[in-house]
Amino acid sequence: MFDAIFLDRDGTISHDPYGYINSLSDYKFFDYTFEALEILNKHTDKFVIVTNQSGLSSGKIDIENLEEINHFIYQEFKKRDLPLKKIYFAEDYDESYHSMRKPGIGMFAKAKEEFDIDLSKSLMIGDSVVDMQVGDRLNMKTIFLLTGFGKEYLNEVEEKCSPNFIAKDLLHAAREVTSI
Numbered sequence: 001m002f003d004a005i006f007l008d009r010d011g012t013i014s015h016d017p018y019g020y021i022n023s024l025s026d027y028k029f030f031d032y033t034f035e036a037l038e039i040l041n042k043h044t045d046k047f048v049i050v051t052n053q054s055g056l057s058s059g060k061i062d063i064e065n066l067e068e069i070n071h072f073i074y075q076e077f078k079k080r081d082l083p084l085k086k087i088y089f090a091e092d093y094d095e096s097y098h099s100m101r102k103p104g105i106g107m108f109a110k111a112k113e114e115f116d117i118d119l120s121k122s123l124m125i126g127d128s129v130v131d132m133q134v135g136d137r138l139n140m141k142t143i144f145l146l147t148g149f150g151k152e153y154l155n156e157v158e159e160k161c162s163p164n165f166i167a168k169d170l171l172h173a174a175r176e177v178t179s180i
Contacts, residue, residue: 001043001044001177001178002043002044002121002122002123002141003044003046003117003118003119003121003122004044004046004047004048004085004111004115004117004119004122004123005040005043005044005046005047005048005122005123005125006048006049006050006108006111006122006123006124006125006135006140007047007048007049007050007125007126008049008050008051008102008124008125008126008127008128008131008148009049009050009051009073009087010051010148011126011127011128011145011147011148011149011150012125012126012127012131012145012147012148012170013029013030013033013037013049013170014027014028014029014030014033015028015029015030015148016127016148016149019055020055020060020061021061021069022055022060022061022062022065022066023065024065024068024069024072027069027072029076030147030169030170032169032170032171033170034076034080034082035171035174036169036170036171036173036174037077037080037082037170037174038080038082039171039174039175039177040173040174040177041082041083043177043178044083044123045083046083046085046115046117047077047082047083047084047085048084048085048086048087048088048111048115048117049073049084049086049087049088050088050089050102050107050108050111050124051087051088051089051090052089052090052101052102052130053066053089053090053091054090054091054092054093054101056089056091057091057092057093066089070087070089073087074087085111085114085115086111086114086115088100088107088110088111089107090102090104090106090107095130097137101130102128102130102131102133102134103129103130103133103134103137104134105134105137105138108134108138119138119139119140120138120139120140122138122140122141123140123141123142123143123177123180124138124140124141124142124143125142125143125145125170125173126142126143126144126145127144127145127146127147127148127149127150127153128148128149128150128153129153129156129157129160129161131144132144132157132160132161132162132163133160133161135161135163136161136162141164141180142161142162142163142164142165143163143164143165143166143167143173143177143180144157144161144163144165144166144167145166145167145168145169145170145173146166146167146168146169147168147169147170154166164180165177165179165180
């Protein structure tokens with residue numbers, strides 16, 4: 001159904017208690033994350049995580065800690081035979097069109113090149129207005145989640161973006177993905 005499913009990280013597949021997660025001990029998947037991903041895996045053979053991590057440039061996150069968290073995520077996907085191709089992260093605050101930071105298209109352009117992904121046949125799932133904006137920019141299907149900071153961004157998303165579906169959480173999105 002989808003060439004790839006792009007997932008935001010914090011607030012989408014995992015809790016986002018502080019806005020910045022700088023320790024593996026603070027990184028927690030939602031209880032339903034892997035149930036949802038198992039359902040979504042029936043609709044793609046490629047997952048790609050795209051995450052803004054501006055805490056790196058501001059000193060709130062150490063690169064070693066981020067790499068430890070990413071390694072943990074890869075292992076959890078691998079244990080479940082979920083096809084996580086790569087975790088891309090943007091560490092700066094530049095949100096221009098071609099920048100790495102969402103709503104810039106940089107992480108998506110890299111994934112397209114590295115994994116031969118047809119972005120117009122892909123899906124973006126996230127809890128932020130920038131997740132929906134980049135999806136709109138690339139003519140992707142989009143699902144906006146009310147987890148993480150989603151409830152805070154809902155009005156802005158409805159005003160500025162065109163999500164294909166608004167879901168309570170990732171599991172709700174997975175269960176309804178065939179409706180978009």
